[in-house]
Amino acid sequence: MKKVAVIGGGTMGNGIAHVFAMNDIPVTLIETKQEFADRALNSIEKNLDRMVKKEKIDEGRKVATLNNISVELELVKGVKDVDLVIEAVPENYDLKKKVFETVDKAAPDHAILASNTSSISITKLAAVTSRPEKFIGMHFFNPVPVMKLVEIVRGLETDDDTYDVIEKTSKLLAKVPVPVNDFPGFVSNRVLMPMINEAIFCVQEGVATAEHVDEVMKLGMAHPMGPLRLADFIGLDVCLDILNVLYDGFKDPKYRPAALLVKMVDAGKLGDKTGQGFFNYN
Incomplete structure (x- = not known):
C-alpha cells in the first residue's frame, strides 16, 4: 500500500487513519467540513500523546505519524491516486451507497474498496460499484489503535487476490485478521x-x-x-x-x-x- 484514503473522520475513521499513518503508510483523511477534519486530527494527536506518555512511542514517531496524514474536503480529489479506500461513515446503507457510487468512478481501477461497516451487507454495497471483485469488508474495532481484531468480510464476488492483500495489510498494521463470510452482523x-x-x-x-x-x-x-x-x-x-x-x-x-x-x-x-x-x- 503506497497510499490510503479513509472516508470519515469520526471515532472509527480517525482511528483507522491513525494506525495506517503510524505504520508509515500515507493517508488522506476525507471529511465534509474543515471543522470535522480538525476535530479528527485533534483526536489523533491526543491519542498519540497518550502513547508517548505511556512510552509506547517516542515524540519522533508521533510527529512522523501526523506528517503521514493529509486532509481533503472533496471526495473525488481524495481518492484519485490511492491503492485502498476505506469507508467509515455512519452505519446507513443509503449514505454508504452514495459514497461508493462516487468513489467507484473516481478511484484508480486497481484500487481496492473497503467498508468498515459493522453489519451492512458487503455484497449489497459491492453491487453499486463496477468492481465487486475488489470490494471487501474491513471491520476494525474501537478503539482502533488498541484493539487487535479486524474482521475481513468477503462479499459474494470478492476475489482471492483482494482478500490476500487486505489480510497482509492488516498484519502490517499489527492487527489480527479473521476471515468472515457476508451475513448480517458478521460474527462480532x-x-x-x-x-x-x-x-x-x-x-x-x-x-x-x-x-x-x-x-x-x-x-x-x-x-x-x-x-x-x-x-x-x-x-x-x-x-x-x-x-x-x-x-x-x-x-x-x-x-x-x-x-x-x-x-x-x-x-x-x-x-x-x-x-x-x-x-x-x-
Missing part, C-alpha cells in the same frame, strides 16, 4: 448485539438496574466491561442501527430491538457521545 455483532439487547430487556422489564446487570456480567462471566456500559461506549444509536440490520436481514424476532433502546435513542441519550445513556457521564 451477530453474537454481541443480542446480548446487549437482552441486557436492555432486563432493565426494561425491571429484572435489575443497569448497574446490577453489568455487575452480574463482569463478576459472573468475567467480562471486562458490562454490556450496558459497552452499549454506551459503542453508541446506543449504533446499537439500534445494527439490531435493525439483523432484524431485517434474518426476519427473526430474537433480534427485535428493545423498546427502551428505541426510546433512549429518540430522546437523544446515546451514551458516551452525549454524556448520558444507561449511565451518566456528566
